[in-house]
Amino acid sequence: MAKATHSGAALADGLVLDIHDLSIQFGGLKAVEALSFHVKEQEIFGLIGPNGAGKTTAFNCITQFYHPDRGQVVFRARDGRVLDLVGLPVHDIIRLGLVRTFQNVEVIKELTLIDNVLIGAHTDFKATILEQALRLPRARREEREMRAKAVRALEFMGIAHLKDAPAGGQPYGVLKKVEMARTLMAQPKLIILDEPAAGLNDSETAELAETIRRMRDEYRCTILLVEHDMRLVMNICDRICAISFGQFLACGTPGEIQGNKLVQEAYLGEEEPE
C-alpha cells in the first residue's frame, strides 16, 4: 500500500496519469530522458516511437518494473486517491487499478482460460490461505463471485465458450483476448496494452480496435497503447505521444502527429540537404 511519502501528489482534474521528467539510464545509456506527458480520463492514448525508442522502458517505469532515476508518475487510483507510483513495489500497482498486458503474451498453458483470467483478480480475494484450505464460506463465495465475473470478461471478449479449455494449444489471437480479459478483472482505471496488434492479421487488428474501444466505453477505463502498428494507433487513439531515443518528440492528435516534421524524421530519417 501507498506510504505517506507517496501521497500528497497533485493531479489536475480530468487526468488519470501524469508523467513528469521521467528519466532512467542503464550504465551510460539514457533509455528515457526527461519524458513528460499526461493521459486524460477515458481516452485512448498512444505511445509510439521507432524501434529502441524507449517505449517499453517508459512503460516499465510506469508500472514500477524499473524504478526510474528521476521523475514522477502521478496516478489517480481506482479508489480516487492520487499518488506518485515511483518506488512502490511492482505487485502493489495492480490493486490501484493500473494493469498491463505483455508483448509476448504471458498466459499459463496448464490452466484453463477462465483460471488464467481469474489471476487478474488476485489482489481482490480477501479470504486467507487457511480459509481457502478449508473452503470456508467466505472463500467459497469469493471464488463463485469471481468466476461469474471472469465469465463476463470472457463473454465480453467473445471467447466464453472456451472457458474450460486449457490455454496451451489455443491460437495466439485467443491468448491475446485472454490477457485482455484478465486486465478487466482488476477493476481497471488504466490499462496499458503492450503492442496488442503484434502477430495479428488485418481483420484481427480491425477487431482489436473495436474491442479496445468497447473496453474503454463499457468498463469506463483509460487505455494507454504502446504500439508499432501505425494504422491501429492512428485509427483509435484520441491523442498520441511520439518518442525517439528516449526523448519526447511530440504529443497531439493523430493528425498533428502525422504532420509533425520531427516524427517524420524519426521514422523515415532526415532529408538529405541539397
Add this chain to the structure above:
Amino acid sequence: MDKITVQGQTPPSNSNPAARAFRNPYIRYILFGVVIALLPLLAKSGVMPSSFLVNLGGVLIYSIVALGLNLLLGYSGLISLGTAGFMGLGAYISGYLSGTVGLPFLLTVLIAIAAAAVIGVLVGFVSLRVAGIYLAIATLCVSEILRKTFEELDQFTGGFSGLTAGYPTLFGFKLSREATFVLLTAALVLVMMLTHNLVNGQMGRALHAMRGSEVAAQAMGVYLLKYRLIVFAIASAYAALGGALYMHFIKFSYPAVWILTLSLNILAVVVIGGLRSIYGTVIGALIVFAVPDLLLKRIPVIGGIDGIAYIFTGVLIILVVMFYPSGVVGIGHDIKRLISRGRKGGAGNG
C-alpha cells in the same frame, strides 16, 4: 486403480445421482480413503500377506510428503532436495516428545509440523535469492545440516543408534498396527483434500502464475516472497507430518534414513506420478516405494540383483520424462481416449 486417475472437474451432465456424487472430488477422496482403509482386512483374512501392510503404510506416508514436494516443484516450479531432512525433523520431534517427554501423540505431531514450517519459511527466504540448481544445493545443505544435528544431539535422538517409538495413542486408546494404518489413510485423505482446495483456489493460481512467469505474476499483484514462504512452509509441514507418522508406524528412526537418497526418491515419486496431480502423487509413491519390494524382489533372477529398486526407479524416470512428461497419470487418460476412440470406430464400422 483406473477410476481414480480421473482428475479435475468434469462438466456436469444429467446422469443419475450416484454418478453425480461420484463426480464430487471430496466424495471421491473419501471413497479412495475407504478403499485403502479396508486393506488391513485383506491382510487379516489372509488374502494379502500382512507384511505388505508395512510397505503400503510407507506408501501412504511418502504420498503425504510427496504432495508437499509437488506443491513446490509441480505448482510453483521450485526445487527442493531437502525433503528428507524435514521428514526426519518431524520424526525426531514427535518421537522424542511422545516417548521421553510423554506428550500426547497429536500434540507432538502439531509441534513437529510447526517447527518444520518455521524452518521451511527460512528456506523460503533463501529461495528468493537463488533459483534452479542453486536452490537444489541450498535445500540439500539444509537437509544435511539437519541430519548432522540428528547425529550430534544424541540425548534427544539417540545418535547413530536411533530412536524408537510405539504405535500412537489416540484419546487414551493404544492403536494396533492395523488401526495406525487407518490413521495414516485418514491423514493422507485429509492432506489430499487440503491440497486440492489450495491448488484450485486463489493461492493455486498464484503458484501457477509464479511458475509461468515471475514478471507476469508480479504484474498481476502476486507478492512472490509471500507465496514462496507459504509454499515452503506447507511443503515442510507435510514432510514433518509424514515423518511424525513414520516414527509411530515404522517405530524406528536413525540418521542414516534421512539422507539424499530419500529426497531423490520423493522427487522420483513426483516426476513419475505426475507433476500437479494429486492422485498421480499417490500412484507415484506406490510405484517408487512399493513395487520394488512387493513385486520385483519376488521375480527370480531380477529380484536377486542388488539395488534393483534404484535401477527400476531410474529407468522409470527416464521413460516417464521421455514419453509421459505429465507423469503416469497421463497413461490413464490415454487409455481412456483409446477406448472411446475404439468404441466410436467400432460403431462406425458396424
